[in-house]
Amino acid sequence: MSDNQNFFERVYEVARLIPYGRVTSYGAIAKYLGAARSARMVGWAMNNSSGKEVPAHRVVNRKGILTGKHHFEGTNLMQQLLENEGVEVIENQIQNFEKIYWDPAKEL
DNA sequence: ACGTTGACGTCGC
DNA sequence: CGCGACGCCAACG
Numbered sequence: 069m070s071d072n073q074n075f076f077e078r079v080y081e082v083a084r085l086i087p088y089g090r091v092t093s094y095g096a097i098a099k100y101l102g103a104a105r106s107a108r109m110v111g112w113a114m115n116n117s118s119g120k121e122v123p124a125h126r127v128v129n130r131k132g133i134l135t136g137k138h139h140f141e142g143t144n145l146m147q148q149l150l151e152n153e154g155v156e157v158i159e160n161q162i163q164n165f166e167k168i169y170w171d172p173a174k175e176l
Numbered sequence: 177a178c179g180t181t182g183a184c185g186t187c188g189c
Numbered sequence: 190c191g192c193g194a195c196g197c198c199a200a201c202g
Contacts, residue, residue: 099185116200
């Protein structure tokens, strides 16, 4: 299944596996898929995931900053969704990022 | 058809 | 230890 799917679809699968109230980074997913240096593709995949059931709001960069919040509707929708899950976000910066960080390669 | 940008990350200095 | 540059691959202009 997964090995026959395209890179983008693999990203969607992992993104869907992100537990509630948890977040991960593009590089973590990319690395888990074997493309550690193609983190950008993960982001681009997320952009293509618009309309799909992929919790892209749970995916941030390695710093825990909502870099892609600008791609969501409104201006603070991404932050709203995260806060709705109990994730504290201040100035696009996730608080306790390392605490709620979910590494697929590690947890999965 | 070509050059540049882009939801990032790692390596180099 | 802090800042800069490069790399990945695809899409956009």
